[in-house]
Amino acid sequence: MTSIDVQELTKEYGTRRAVDHLTFRVLPGRVTGFLGPNGAGKSTTMRLVLGLDHPTSGTATLGGSAYATLTEPLRRVGALLDAHAAHGSRSGRDHLRVLAASHRIADSRVDAVLEETGLGPVARHRVRTYSLGMRQRLGIAAALLGDPEVIMLDEPSNGLDPEGIVWIRTLLRRLADEGRTVLVSSHLMNETASFADHLVVLGRGRLLADTPMREFIDARVRPAVRVRTSDPAALRRVLSDHGHEAAQHPDGHWTVPDARVDDIGRLASAAGVPILELAADEGTLEQAYLNLTAAETEFAAQPQEA
Amino acid sequence: MQFAPVLHSEWLKIRTVRALPGALLALFAATTAFSAIAGISGTSDPEFDPLFTALSGAAPGQIAAISFGAMAVSAEYHNGAVRLSLAAVPRRGRWFAAKATAIAVPTLAVSLLTAPVALLGARAGLGPAASGLSPAEQVRGVMGCGLYLTLMALFAAGLATVLRSGVATLSVLIPFILVVSFVIGDAAGPVVDFLPDRAGQIVLHETYDGTLGPWSGLAVTALWTAAALLAGAWSLRRRDA
Numbered sequence: 161m162t163s164i165d166v167q168e169l170t171k172e173y174g175t176r177r178a179v180d181h182l183t184f185r186v187l188p189g190r191v192t193g194f195l196g197p198n199g200a201g202k203s204t205t206m207r208l209v210l211g212l213d214h215p216t217s218g219t220a221t222l223g224g225s226a227y228a229t230l231t232e233p234l235r236r237v238g239a240l241l242d243a244h245a246a247h248g249s250r251s252g253r254d255h256l257r258v259l260a261a262s263h264r265i266a267d268s269r270v271d272a273v274l275e276e277t278g279l280g281p282v283a284r285h286r287v288r289t290y291s292l293g294m295r296q297r298l299g300i301a302a303a304l305l306g307d308p309e310v311i312m313l314d315e316p317s318n319g320l321d322p323e324g325i326v327w328i329r330t331l332l333r334r335l336a337d338e339g340r341t342v343l344v345s346s347h348l349m350n351e352t353a354s355f356a357d358h359l360v361v362l363g364r365g366r367l368l369a370d371t372p373m374r375e376f377i378d379a380r381v382r383p384a385v386r387v388r389t390s391d392p393a394a395l396r397r398v399l400s401d402h403g404h405e406a407a408q409h410p411d412g413h414w415t416v417p418d419a420r421v422d423d424i425g426r427l428a429s430a431a432g433v434p435i436l437e438l439a440a441d442e443g444t445l446e447q448a449y450l451n452l453t454a455a456e457t458e459f460a461a462q463p464q465e466a
Numbered sequence: 467m468q469f470a471p472v473l474h475s476e477w478l479k480i481r482t483v484r485a486l487p488g489a490l491l492a493l494f495a496a497t498t499a500f501s502a503i504a505g506i507s508g509t510s511d512p513e514f515d516p517l518f519t520a521l522s523g524a525a526p527g528q529i530a531a532i533s534f535g536a537m538a539v540s541a542e543y544h545n546g547a548v549r550l551s552l553a554a555v556p557r558r559g560r561w562f563a564a565k566a567t568a569i570a571v572p573t574l575a576v577s578l579l580t581a582p583v584a585l586l587g588a589r590a591g592l593g594p595a596a597s598g599l600s601p602a603e604q605v606r607g608v609m610g611c612g613l614y615l616t617l618m619a620l621f622a623a624g625l626a627t628v629l630r631s632g633v634a635t636l637s638v639l640i641p642f643i644l645v646v647s648f649v650i651g652d653a654a655g656p657v658v659d660f661l662p663d664r665a666g667q668i669v670l671h672e673t674y675d676g677t678l679g680p681w682s683g684l685a686v687t688a689l690w691t692a693a694a695l696l697a698g699a700w701s702l703r704r705r706d707a
Contacts, residue, residue: 207549207706207707210549210553211552211556212549212552212553212706212707213706213707214706227553227556228556228557229556230556233553233554233556234553234554237553239553241546241549241550241553242545242546242549244545244546245545245546245547245549245550246547246550247483247541247544247547249482249483249484249485250482250483251482254478254482257478257482258475258478258479258482259475259550259554261471261474261475261478262471262472262474262475262554262555263471263554264471302550
């Protein structure tokens with residue numbers, strides 16, 4: 161199967177460096193979340209991979225070949241860059257037929273991806289009448305058209321309704337399980353956490369992280385235990401006797417940092433403290449990401465880099 | 467990647483946006499209507515040229531041809547549509563050649579249908595005033611008219627690729643054709659004869675007296691068009707999409 165290989169990729173627009181010596185690989189069989197704030201270089205990287213923008217230096221290849229050298233590229237790589245790229249006067253179906261014609265893809269395949277993306281009923285309506293969510297679905301339909309091994313989606317859940325978000329999550333999972341290479345950019349943490357197996361994180365054009373999502377979180381967020389009791393005084397006493405510093409939250413629950421559920425549960429039980437709730441407080445991707453970018457900001461603020 | 471499927475895709479693009487076949491319909495309507503009106507209007511002008519009068523609808527018709535060429539290209543530069551097109555066809559030269567072919571063939575077909583209709587319509591009004599036209603002159607006028615309108619559509623397409631905007635293209639070309647050629651044209655010297663529209667319209671005249679003849683004039687227009695298309699192809703290859 162095909163992986164995306166980005167090697168020392170650099171892109172400058174005038175004096176602004178949008179992508180800065182970026183090196184990473186996107187492997188098949190898993191969903192890779194492409195994270196970073198707006199302007200971090202995610203979309204630029206995708207355009208460089210697709211050969212649309214010319215890199216200042218470095219290379220981006222798909223299974224070893226530059227995109228521009230692929231014959232019938234839509235059968236290898238499907239991409240959604242901008243949901244507004246479809247011409248408003250064309251019907252959704254005609255929009256896909258135009259793309260299909262360039263690769264001799266049959267109209268039956270066009271109808272199949274329209275059904276798959278839930279656009280069957282509006283296939284013959286003009287794109288102008290589509291909501292943003294429907295345009296996103298059309299863009300995803302275009303990406304799936306050639307049944308490609310590599311799928312790159314730039315902010316696909318923009319404008320999708322809750323049902324659409326669940327749908328895309330299921331779709332991404334299925335595509336990865338079929339062994340395809342899936343790269344999905346987003347600046348929304350909770351949503352990325354719901355579908356990504358692996359993360360590539362950018363900040364100001366540079367690579368900040370390239371790790372499995374679980375490792376990314378565990379390395380940056382300290383584990384904690386969340387506990388609720390009907391006897392706060394007793395709980396506080398027991399915890400401080402054993403060297404734990406618990407913090408009480410306004411809604412009544414306590415957080416015990418650097419602790420494990422097993423330990424806190426045993427302590428409370430031994431001391432006879434009534435426990436209403438006890439849970440491991442796993443770090444979220446959002447916390448991990450903010451910790452990472454905070455560290456990065458400190459690093460960048462030092463004058464060592466002119 | 468083969469050329470035929472890319473051409474098919476570009477042809478579908480033109481067919482499926484209603485404004486584009488609409489522009490070709492406007493080409494037919496404007497050319498035939500203005501020729502018919504010119505046929506009915508007086509023939510008292512001392513410089514009266516029956517062939518040019520009969521094909522004078524090509525002057526408004528070329529605005530439609532230019533709009534068609536410019537719009538067919540500028541649709542790509544709206545909301546990054548060209549990225550989708552070039553992701554499907556990364557060979558940019560081939561893509562642009564298919565685009566130009568998809569513009570040229572329908573323009574030529576519609577123009578070659580329009581020109582004889584315009585000529586016959588105008589002759590019905592002109593009556594004996596046009597009886598001196600030889601069949602060869604009329605065939606030359608009709609063929610020349612079809613080629614001229616096609617070249618102007620392609621000229622606009624090339625310019626629109628360089629400017630990446632239909633509005634910018636039309637705001638350059640239409641004032642140029644309406645103002646520069648009509649107003650300055652009659653006053654200025656022989657250089658004006660080499661402007662794309664002036665040179666190409668010689669073929670529409672029965673008689674001509676200048677450095678350029680009907681076919682050499684059309685060749686001058688073709689050079690302008692080739693230059694615009696080459697500039698378009700060059701900028702398409704060089705720039706980020």
